Amino acid sequence: MVRRLAHSVFVLLGLVVVVFFVTHSLGDPARLMLRPEATEEQVQALRDTLGLNDPILVQFGRYMANLARGDFGESIWQRVPALPIVLDRVPATLYLAGVTLAVSLPLAVFLGVVSAVRPRSLADRVVTVVSLTGVSTADFWLGLMLILLFAVRLEWLPTSGFGGLQFVVLPAIALAFRPMGRVSQVVRSSMLDEMGKGYVTTARAKGLGERVVILFHTLKNAAIPIITLAGDEAAALLNGAVVIETLFGWPGVGILLIQAIERRDLPLIEASVIAIAVMIVTVNLVVDLIYARIDARVQYR
Amino acid sequence: MSGLGLGTAAEVAPRPGAAPPGPVVAAPQPRSRQIYLRALARDKLALASALFLALLLLAAVFAPWVAPHDPARGGLMLRNQPPLTEAAGGAFPYVLGTDPLGRDELSRLIYGARISLAVGFASVLLSGTFGVVLGLIAGYYRGAVDDFIMRVVDLQMGFPSLLTALVVLYALGGGVWKVILVLAVTRWMVYARVTRGFVLSQRESVFVEAAQSVGASDRRIIVRHILPNLLSPIMVLATLEVATTILTEASLSFLGLGIQPPDSSWGLMLAEGRGYVTTAWWLVTFPGIAILLTALSLNLLAGWVRAVTDPVTRWQYLRPQGAKAAIDRE
Numbered sequence A: 001m002v003r004r005l006a007h008s009v010f011v012l013l014g015l016v017v018v019v020f021f022v023t024h025s026l027g028d029p030a031r032l033m034l035r036p037e038a039t040e041e042q043v044q045a046l047r048d049t050l051g052l053n054d055p056i057l058v059q060f061g062r063y064m065a066n067l068a069r070g071d072f073g074e075s076i077w078q079r080v081p082a083l084p085i086v087l088d089r090v091p092a093t094l095y096l097a098g099v100t101l102a103v104s105l106p107l108a109v110f111l112g113v114v115s116a117v118r119p120r121s122l123a124d125r126v127v128t129v130v131s132l133t134g135v136s137t138a139d140f141w142l143g144l145m146l147i148l149l150f151a152v153r154l155e156w157l158p159t160s161g162f163g164g165l166q167f168v169v170l171p172a173i174a175l176a177f178r179p180m181g182r183v184s185q186v187v188r189s190s191m192l193d194e195m196g197k198g199y200v201t202t203a204r205a206k207g208l209g210e211r212v213v214i215l216f217h218t219l220k221n222a223a224i225p226i227i228t229l230a231g232d233e234a235a236a237l238l239n240g241a242v243v244i245e246t247l248f249g250w251p252g253v254g255i256l257l258i259q260a261i262e263r264r265d266l267p268l269i270e271a272s273v274i275a276i277a278v279m280i281v282t283v284n285l286v287v288d289l290i291y292a293r294i295d296a297r298v299q300y301r
Numbered sequence B: 001m002s003g004l005g006l007g008t009a010a011e012v013a014p015r016p017g018a019a020p021p022g023p024v025v026a027a028p029q030p031r032s033r034q035i036y037l038r039a040l041a042r043d044k045l046a047l048a049s050a051l052f053l054a055l056l057l058l059a060a061v062f063a064p065w066v067a068p069h070d071p072a073r074g075g076l077m078l079r080n081q082p083p084l085t086e087a088a089g090g091a092f093p094y095v096l097g098t099d100p101l102g103r104d105e106l107s108r109l110i111y112g113a114r115i116s117l118a119v120g121f122a123s124v125l126l127s128g129t130f131g132v133v134l135g136l137i138a139g140y141y142r143g144a145v146d147d148f149i150m151r152v153v154d155l156q157m158g159f160p161s162l163l164t165a166l167v168v169l170y171a172l173g174g175g176v177w178k179v180i181l182v183l184a185v186t187r188w189m190v191y192a193r194v195t196r197g198f199v200l201s202q203r204e205s206v207f208v209e210a211a212q213s214v215g216a217s218d219r220r221i222i223v224r225h226i227l228p229n230l231l232s233p234i235m236v237l238a239t240l241e242v243a244t245t246i247l248t249e250a251s252l253s254f255l256g257l258g259i260q261p262p263d264s265s266w267g268l269m270l271a272e273g274r275g276y277v278t279t280a281w282w283l284v285t286f287p288g289i290a291i292l293l294t295a296l297s298l299n300l301l302a303g304w305v306r307a308v309t310d311p312v313t314r315w316q317y318l319r320p321q322g323a324k325a326a327i328d329r330e
Helices: A002-026 A029-033 A040-050 A056-068 A082-117 A122-136 A139-153 A165-195 A198-205 A210-221 A223-248 A253-262 A266-294 B007-012 B022-026 B032-042 B044-061 B105-141 B143-157 B161-172 B176-203 B206-213 B218-254 B266-276 B281-309 B311-318 B321-329
Strands: none
Touching: A002 A056, A002 A266, A002 B143, A002 B161, A029 A040, A082 A122, A082 A165, A082 A210, A082 A223, A082 A253, A082 A266, A122 A165, A122 B218, A122 B281, A139 A165, A139 A223, A139 B218, A139 B266, A139 B281, A165 A210, A165 A223, A198 A210, A210 A223, A223 A253, A223 A266, A223 B161, A223 B218, A253 A266, A253 B161, A266 B161, B032 B044, B032 B281, B044 B105, B044 B281, B105 B143, B105 B176, B105 B218, B105 B266, B105 B281, B143 B176, B161 B176, B161 B218, B176 B218, B206 B218, B218 B266, B218 B281, B266 B281
C-alpha cells in the first residue's frame, strides 16, 4: 500500500521534472512566453526578472521549492496565481468524464455479454465490428459529426458551451465511443474465458437458469480484468478530454491547457498539466485499491 | 529472412491443446505462405481491410500520378465547391468538393495520406525497434539492467501520453519529424513490456536450454531462437499501434501542435475544415472517414493476424469449407 502510494508520487515527480526540463532546456521559456515578434531586449528583460540566467539546477530547485508551497507561479495571461484558476476548472472535467463513464460502461458490459453468450453468432460479429469501429474513430471527428448532425442540421442541441444537461450530451457521446469499444472487447474475452470453467458447468448442472449463471456467476468472476481496463479508460478520458473540451468549448482543465498554450502562458500550462496528471494518477491508484479489495490474491504491502 | 516467417512461431512452440479437433488434422498441411493466403481469402473483413490498406499505400506512394489535381493549386472561383462539382475544361470533376482556397479535396486527401501514414509507420518502426531491443535485454539478462529498464517503463506508463506529447511539441514546435520522434518516445514502453514478458517465458524453455548446452552464444540464441517466436505478437501489437499513432497524430494536428502547414495530414485538414461546419460539411467529413477506415482496417487485420498465428484459433480459418456449417451449429 505504501509502495503503491510511493509509486504514484514518483510518477508525478517524474512528470514535473520532464515538464520543467522540456520547457526550460528544449525550449527557451522566455521565448516560449513572449510573442514571436518580441525584441531581443524584451527577451533579455524577461530572462532577468524570471531568473532564467541562473544555472538550470538552481532554477529547478527554486521551482520545486515553490511547488512544495503550492505556488505554481502567476498566470501571465490573467495576472493571478495559476493554481486557483486550474482548480476552478477541475469539476467540469470530472463531470464530463463521469457522465461519459456512466454512459459507456453499462453499454460495454451489455454488448460484451451479448456477444460472449453466443460466440460467432451474427450478434457477436456485429458487436465486434461496432467495438472495433469505436476504437478506430477519432473522438474529435465524431464530435464534429455530432455537431454537424444534431446542432447544425437538426438544431436539437447546442454546438458548445456549459450549463444544463443538453450541453453534456454531445461531448459525452463523442468521448464514450472509444471506451465502449475497448471495454466491450475485454468483457467478451474474459466472459468467454470464465464460461469454459468448471464452476459454470456445476451451476448449470444444479439446474440454475442460464440468466442466473451468466449474471451472478460468470460476470462476477470476469469483473477483474474489466475493472482494470475501465480504470485505464477513465484515465485515458481525462487525457483525451483535452481535444473534446476544446472542440465543444467545455470549461474544463483541458481547454484551459490549450488556451494557455495559445497565449504562451507557461506557469498556467505547467499547472494545468500537473492538475490533469494528478487526476489520472489518482484514478489509477483508486483502481488498484479496488482491485486489491475484490481479488484476495492481490496484496499491497 | 525466409526462415523467420510467421509459421515458425507456431511450429517451434506449439501450445498444449493446440491440436485442432475435427477433420482438419487429417488434411495435408501446405506450406505457410499458401496457408496464410487461403486463410485471408476465407475472412472477408480481413481481406477487405488488406485490400483497402494496399490501395491506400499505393495511392500515397504514387500520389503525383494518382491525384486528379494539384493539391496546392486552387482558385478563388472554386472556393468551397460541394462534392461532384464539374471541373472546367473537361478535367476530372471535384468528386469530394473543394476547400476554402479552392483546392481539390480528394487530391489533398491523397497527399495527406502520405503524411498520416508516414507518421504512423515511421514512429511505430522507431518505438518498436527501441522497445523490442530494450525488452530483449531486460528479459534475457535480468538483474540490475532489467530492474532499471522496467522501472523507467512503469514510470512512463503512468504519464498521460497525449499530454506529454503536447507539452514537448509546444516546446519544440511541430513538424513531421518532431511528431514522429515525440510519438515514438511516448510509446516505446508498450513493446518493451510485451517483449520482456515473452522472453521471460521463452528463456526457460527446452529449446533455449538445448541451444545453450550446445554452446550457442547469447546473441545467437536471441536472434535465432527467441526473436522469430516474438515476431507474431509484436506484429499484432505494431499493427494496432499504427492505428493508435495515426489517431494521436490527428488529435495533435487538430490542436495545432502537430503537422504544420504547408505539410498537411488528415488531422490538420479536419482542423482547417472546423470553421466551415455550417457551410461546407464535406471538409470535416471525408478526412475523418479516411482516418476511420484506415484505423479500422489496421485493427481488423491485427485481429486476423492474431487469430491465424495462434495455433489454438488458426484451425478455424483453415478447415475445409464443408466443416464450417457443422462448427457454426455447435
